[in-house]
Amino acid sequence: MGGGDISMCTRVLVVLGGDLDEELVPLYRRAEEEGALSIVGYARPTERGLSFEGMDGEVSVQRVLLSCTKLFGMVSYLQRYCPEIPRAALLDGRVFRIPGLDVGRLFQENIAYAPLQAKLEADNEETFLDVTRAEIPRVYSYGLRTVSLGAKSYCGIRIEWGYRGGVQEIRIGNYTSFGPYVILEVGMNNQHDYRRVTTYDPGCMDFDSEDWCARLGYKHFGGGIHVGSDVWVGRGSHLKAAGDSGILTIGDGAVIAADSVVVKDVPPYAIVGGNPARVIKYRFPPNVIEALLQLRWWEWPIEKIHENLQEMNDPIAFLKKHGMS
Numbered sequence: 001m002g003g004g005d006i007s008m009c010t011r012v013l014v015v016l017g018g019d020l021d022e023e024l025v026p027l028y029r030r031a032e033e034e035g036a037l038s039i040v041g042y043a044r045p046t047e048r049g050l051s052f053e054g055m056d057g058e059v060s061v062q063r064v065l066l067s068c069t070k071l072f073g074m075v076s077y078l079q080r081y082c083p084e085i086p087r088a089a090l091l092d093g094r095v096f097r098i099p100g101l102d103v104g105r106l107f108q109e110n111i112a113y114a115p116l117q118a119k120l121e122a123d124n125e126e127t128f129l130d131v132t133r134a135e136i137p138r139v140y141s142y143g144l145r146t147v148s149l150g151a152k153s154y155c156g157i158r159i160e161w162g163y164r165g166g167v168q169e170i171r172i173g174n175y176t177s178f179g180p181y182v183i184l185e186v187g188m189n190n191q192h193d194y195r196r197v198t199t200y201d202p203g204c205m206d207f208d209s210e211d212w213c214a215r216l217g218y219k220h221f222g223g224g225i226h227v228g229s230d231v232w233v234g235r236g237s238h239l240k241a242a243g244d245s246g247i248l249t250i251g252d253g254a255v256i257a258a259d260s261v262v263v264k265d266v267p268p269y270a271i272v273g274g275n276p277a278r279v280i281k282y283r284f285p286p287n288v289i290e291a292l293l294q295l296r297w298w299e300w301p302i303e304k305i306h307e308n309l310q311e312m313n314d315p316i317a318f319l320k321k322h323g324m325s
Contacts, residue, residue, distance in 0.1 A: 009035055010107045013061045014042045015050070015078070017068025020094070024067045027096040036103035037063075045074070049081040063107060065093040071135060072306050079303075087301075092134040106136070116142035129156045135302055150174035150229060151298075155182070162187020162223055173229030174298040179258065182233055185240040187223035223247065228268065229298040234258035252293060253283060268293055288315055291324040 014028055031037050041055035064085060068074045071092055078085055095101060095112040102113040112134070117126060128147060130138060131154045140147045145161060147170045155178035161168055168187040223246035225239055231250055233239070235258040241248040242263045249265045256262060257273030257280070266272050269289045271280045282289065292315070297305065311318040 010037045010062045010103075011040050011060055012037050012063045012065050014039055014065045014067060014093075015074065016042055016044050017066065017070075017074055019069050020067045024065075024093050024096055028065060028093070031096065031101075031103050034103075037107070045077055045081075050078075062089070064090050065096075066090055067093045072302050075303065092136050094132045094134045095136045095138065097132050098130070098138065110136060112136050112138040114138070114140050116140045116145055116147065124161045126159050126161075127157075128159050130154060131156065144168060146170070148172065150176070151302075154178065155233075156180055157182045157184050159183075160185040166223070169224040170227075171224065172227045173231065173252065175229055176227055176231040176233075178233045179235035179237070181236045183238045184225050185238070185242075186225055187241065187246065226250065228252035228254065229296075232256065234260065237262065252296075252298075253289070255283065284315060288319065291319050295319070295322060295324060 012028070014025065016025075028037070028039060032039050040059045040061055042053040043050040044053070045051075064078075066074045075087070075090060078090065079087070091106075091110075095106065096103075098112055098114045099117070100114045105111065105113045116128070128140070130140075130149055132138070133152055133154050135151045137151060138149045144166065145168045147159070149155070149172045151174040153172050153174060153176040155172065155176075157178055158181075159170065160183065166187065170184055170186060223241040225241050225248045227233070227239075227250040230253045232254075233250075233256045237256050237258065237260045239248060239250070239256075239262045248262065250256070250262070251266055251268030251270065253269035254266045255271040256266065256277065257271065259275075260273045260277040261275040262272065262277040264276070266277070267279070267282075269283045269292070271283060272278060273280050284292070297308070297312075305312075308318065308321070311321050
């Protein structure tokens with residue numbers, strides 16, 4: 001591995017995993033054509049180590065793109081057969097599936113930035129999909145709207161953005177899963193407030209200035225939905241940032257049952273369901289929840305998580321292993 005500053009034309013080695021090569025290699029080459037990276041060669045895993053293609057002699061490489069579904073297996077292989085490659089140089093190639101990926105920022109920050117597909121001026125509803133399952137965090141944005149996902153999280157959701165100005169943000173932690181047909185409603189609070197004389201949206205009465213809305217009691221013009229790590233959102237659920245704060249928070253470890261309508265914050269490790277969603281029970285006793293929240297396993301490197309997979313089937317054994325019984 002060579003040194004030097006990472007620039008907009010980063011020198012990369014592509015490690016072929018077999019299962020995703022046909023999909024990902026054309027995406028790498030497109031990025032190379034656009035001047036965002038330079039492919040110095042390809043390598044395939046063998047029983048004796050990497051077999052290189054298209055490389056003559058020793059070359060300087062800044063990043064290594066891994067083209068495979070089973071990322072941990074490839075990382076482990078390289079740590080065994082190519083220990084000279086720093087772990088920080090390895091990059092989950094699945095992020096190249098993202099349309100509009102900012103490759104330069106990806107190499108600089110280890111975060112995948114890309115634009116949202118809906119236009120801010122006209123479209124207040126869009127279908128958002130990220131099933132890369134990449135370990136790299138992803139951030140999608142357009143104007144004041146942002147959707148961010150942590151490591152390995154995935155979702156296919158419909159987003160209903162608010163009609164007024166202000167920052168509108170959906171934030172999703174690590175290892176969080178969304179079932180199909182989930183709706184997230186952001187920045188729509190107070191538009192049809194039953195506590196007023198009329199439930200009609202004042203913004204549709206040609207009085208949509210911030211001054212008028214402020215006099216009507218609109219405290220927030222944006223909104224957000226913040227979903228923690230290790231959260232499971234069931235099929236067909238509807239999450240709505242409906243409170244006066246404009247923010248809906250789903251705690252770490254929470255489970256939202258299918259077809260639930262969530263309008264209030266969900267505590268960590270709570271299982272909620274219904275319309276409106278209410279707490280059914282908690283996944284674990286309070287002491288176990290407190291210990292898991294302190295341990296924050298979802299922030300570990302993927303290698304450490306795999307080292308603990310056997311104990312993760314038993315929360316008590318898992319906590320004992322880490323001195324938190």
